[in-house]
Amino acid sequence: MLKLAIDMDEVMADTWAKFIQRFKEREGFEITSEMLTGKELSQAVPAELKPRVHEWINEKGFFRDLPVMKDAQRVVKELNQKYEVFVASAASEFRNSYEDKYDWLEEFFPFIDWRHIVFCGDKSIIGADIMIDDRIRNFSQFKGRPILYSSPHNHFIKDYERVNTWEEVAGLLL
Amino acid sequence: MLKLAIDMDEVMADTWAKFIQRFKEREGFEITSEMLTGKELSQAVPAELKPRVHEWINEKGFFRDLPVMKDAQRVVKELNQKYEVFVASAASEFRNSYEDKYDWLEEFFPFIDWRHIVFCGDKSIIGADIMIDDRIRNFSQFKGRPILYSSPHNHFIKDYERVNTWEEVAGLLL
Structure with a gap:
């Protein structure tokens, strides 16, 4: 897988x-x-x-009640049947975000078990086949297939396979 | 590196x-x-x-005051000059351990910055060249060089390069 x-x-x-x-x-x-x-x-x-x-x-609680991106729950759940899905967040930058992020995942993505939660910093340590991320710095040493998720800040970046919505992720990977 | x-x-x-x-x-x-x-x-x-x-x-605080392994501070600091050192712990198994582990690292290994702290579950996501671990399950999909750190529970395990002390790690990698 x-x-x-x-x-x-x-x-x-x-x-x-x-x-x-x-x-x-x-x-x-x-x-x-x-x-x-x-x-x-x-x-x-x-x-x-x-x-x-x-x-x-850096505030405790900041990451606990973030809105979920449209269609993310449904599409990630479906991806989780076809791929070994790891959630990989650069949480180590914000020590106070760990528990919030863990609890948020447990609430909104309960099908992601602890084995598949990665709170890291530099993502060059991630050895995956595909990576969906909004920051191209996370692709710099990545040996797999990088997919750029559109965010206002990365609007002008070219040269990457890009998705604008979770519906588009589904079209690409499911 | x-x-x-x-x-x-x-x-x-x-x-x-x-x-x-x-x-x-x-x-x-x-x-x-x-x-x-x-x-x-x-x-x-x-x-x-x-x-x-x-x-x-699962208690808050349990991981905060663990004794540091003999010579670990000195040897990891030296390794950190020669290698890109990532601390990779399966902290996601214990949600209440995240902050303790982060604070413990900050106290005893302050030269490891947040970019190099990885709190994960299944370590098959770790793409490193060398891994020092006491659990061979973490080596099962590892493509680099695994080094087994001796612990009572792994005493009878053969077929891995093994170190018993941080002094031995230094001898091997420095």
Whole structure:
């Protein structure tokens, strides 16, 4: 069975949606999709609001209630029948995210057992056949088939097989 | 630079020493090294004490104060100059161990940055050149060079390159 590594943030979970909502609610600052195109979140907000990104992302609970990406539950469940699915998240960057991410997976993707949860940093250690990720830095040493999941920040990146939705992932891999 | 994946429990950290101490202190039960040879910890204790293993290992804090294996700090630090060292622990089996293991590493192995911390389950996802581990199940799909770190439970296992101490790891890899 082929090993399929799937990223969490901006692929299974809509992390940026939570940031956008937070900036609106707590700072009264509206982030439009145009402001994010080809940019990092911290580049889309005024300089004085930048520290909020770092602050919130290190907060306990931040990753616990992220919205699930449309169709992700259904498609990942189906992929899990055909591939050995590993969820591979760079959670080690945020020590306080481990339990939130684990609990989130248990709630929304209960068919992914602990054996298939990988919380890492540098993804060059991942030895999978296929990797779905929104960050091309994670593909730099990857020997398998990389599939770029579209996110505003990677909008202008070329030269990768790209999917825009989980429906498209299903069309490609199922 | 070659990628070297190093296991935590029973390799960097003396997990069983903590169990042995606990059984003695809390249950008045002494575990000798003879009782552990070629066995799992739960096989070395009377049936009525078996549930303690599961209970304690899932406790918050259990992994936070494990003794560091002799010479591990010095040798891993030296290895980290010559190899790309990843600490790869099957922490996902114990959700409550994530933060403890992260904090333990930060305290005793501060030179291992978050990019090189991998908390996984099934280690078949690890794509490294060398793996030091006490569990041969972690070598079953491993394409690199496996090095078995001696632990009482693996005493009778043959057919693997074996090290008994960190001093021996140094002799082999440095």
